[in-house]
Amino acid sequence: MSLFVTLSRRNVMKKDIRPEQxxxxxxxxxxxxxxxxxxxxxxxxxxxxxxxxxxxxxxxxLTALSSALETAGVEFIPENGGGPGVRLTRRSSQT
Incomplete structure (x- = not known):
């Protein structure tokens, strides 16, 4: 039972994004x-x-929303001491 809870938490945290993000x-x-x-x-x-x-x-x-936004060039930043956030992904310059 504890393994299921641990796996469940890990899955939720992996794609957990906040409304503000x-x-x-x-x-x-x-x-x-x-x-x-x-x-x-x-x-x-x-x-x-x-x-x-x-x-x-x-x-x-959440997966559908994050996938659409990530495809459009957004990167979700997890909680890392400074709080969760978002930024544009770095794209290689096209010449």
């Missing part, structure tokens, strides 16, 4: 909720509820 990520890439909803397959209403912390999303929903 989602809003900040959208702002970094200049996306509206409509844009993120279209890219992730998550409804606008659900996205609004997640961003305002009115609901705790399923892991599959």
């Amino acid at each position: 989602i809003r900040a990520a959208r702002a970094l890439i200049d996306w509206t909720r409509d844009d993120l909803a279209a890219a992730s397959g998550v409804t606008i209403r659900t996205l609004a509820r997640i961003e305002s912390a009115q609901t705790i999303p399923r892991q599959t929903t």
Whole structure:
């Protein structure tokens, strides 16, 4: 039983993103909720509820959101003493 709990926690922490991170990520890439909803397959209403912390999303929903944002160039920074955050991924220059 304790192994299941440990694995469960590890899985949740791996893709655990906060509402503030989602809003900040959208702002970094200049996306509206409509844009993120279209890219992730998550409804606008659900996205609004997640961003305002009115609901705790399923892991599959968080995965869809983070995948869409990461594909668009956002990197999620985990809690590391300075708090969780987001930044643009470093892309190699194209010449």
